[in-house]
Amino acid sequence: MDPMGDVAEFPIRSMSQRDAGSYSCQYSTKWDPPIWSEPSDPVELVVSELKYPKPSISLRPSGGVALGGAVTVWCRGRHQNARFLLYKDGNLTTLQDMETTGNLAEFPIRNVSQRDAGSYSCYYYQKWYTFILSHPSDPVELVVAEPKPNITLHPSRQVILGGAVTIQCECRCPGARVLVHKAGVPDAWRAMDSTGDVAEFPIRNVSWGDTGSYSCRYRTKWDPPVWSEPSDPVELVVAEGTDPAGPQQTDPPPTEPEGEGGTNSTQLGTALATTHPGSAGPGASEPSPAPGLTRNIITGGSAAAAGLLLLLLLLPFLCYRRTRGKKGRAPRQSR
Template sequence: LTLTLPALSLPRPSISLSLTSVTASGAGATIRCQGQRRDVRFFLHKAGDLNLQRQMDPAGDGAEFLIPTVGRQHGGSYSCSYRPRSEPFVSSQPSDTVQLVVAEPSYPKPNISLRPSGRVAPGAAVTVRCECQCRGARVLLSKAGDSDARRVIDLSGDVAEFPIRSVSQRDAGSYSCQYSTKSNPSVWSEPSNPVELIVAGEEPGSMYPLPAPHPAGLSGGLALVGRSEPGSALDFTHANVARLALGAAVLLVLGPILAEVYYSHPREVQDPGRHGPL
């Protein structure tokens, strides 16, 4: 019996899998544990299996645990920790966990669909349906690139429904599903083909999903000709102001000149008592 003491002063290591999706039986997998110190011994743990614990003394600050041929028995939740070689009875806190999912080729791939299908409006209700010949199984819904969107349902029939009651941009993306029998919770089917949920008017890069209305109340002979891009009405106002300012400047310059010309021109004065010029 070995008693180890967790040390809060030792930073927790991180853990990752070489494969980000479901691993097929017979394939190889690598579990990497990364720390921040050298001269330590790494330990790999599997939840519920005390006999699996493996250890490694790497030369650097990380260790790689290789599984050459993945089988059903390897599926499960893994974490790792480390101990300084100078203090073999002091251990770091365990890392977060990673899930090694082993695909079973004998499980048929499920089918996935959206209801309604196609582009949906923001705020609408959508249901993601996963159908399989797997009565009594557990179905997992995944969204590509979003681990927080994972949802699990225990089936009573052959169809699992995942409702989204008010769709928003956060829900847009690529979904897939897979299932596992309750007798082998660590063994899953291959993922279904993906289905794309598209939110109308909120596709990436769509800054102006609807046409902007023309400014109201324009009258008195001022009108915008043609259809401009959003924000261009402000440019027209600036242009008009610039033209008015230029015209005013021209008048200020030409006004005195015209006045001087007018008043300096010789004029004829009429005598009331005479009919001709003086």
């Protein structure tokens, strides 16, 4: 065509598969003979048809992947012998492409970094229709999480009532925000900014309420922040302590409900009951006194009787000695 200005337009109406391909243009002067320009750089015209429905896309493993881990993007089409193209964040620059004999392509991503996080989609086309792409798949989001920290209790997992314990969360995440959470209690958590590789959460004057399962995680201060995987849980056990001065006389310990590892009142009564050979069981008459007690009573009674007899024998002897003493000093008068 002869343009009216600097631009020539060539409309293509009612597109078909035959219109797909690579196009270029050039122009010539109207001199005689004409002089032709160099051809333009080519441009690709891609025709998308409804008979190529969009593929499905998924991640294996699904969800987030730890920093430095590996993930595979699966793209499944509806036609055999297809070539698949993987894109990221809507950028049509192909990240990876793969030709298959079936309808499934796998795109591995190894040693995942934060640059790999984002939204992925894929296309496919058949080999003999190079310029006919399918519709893009629905996007799938790849979330890259920080590696999970390690949690420990110091000095040990078991602490006496009223003692102290420290929860240590090792994350190697200087400057990150570290959180400790107690399982089953949504509001039971503490947070601090880590200055090194280990964040410490002390618990002083431990009570029964501190018993439970604890885990920790951290988040970066990037925008947006990235959360780590939670640590494996650790169990804090609170036990009753002992008096350093040694055992002392105390009131009987309270009984615990039966079925929770304690001893019920019936068992305590049975344990404290004194038994001896020949004693009657529940519902029989009261048992006779113990042999030791009877022996003590008889011994005491015998000693008292012997003392009384000795006194009765000593009294006449004293009276006789007194009478003899008086005869030696003066004549005794008869009565």
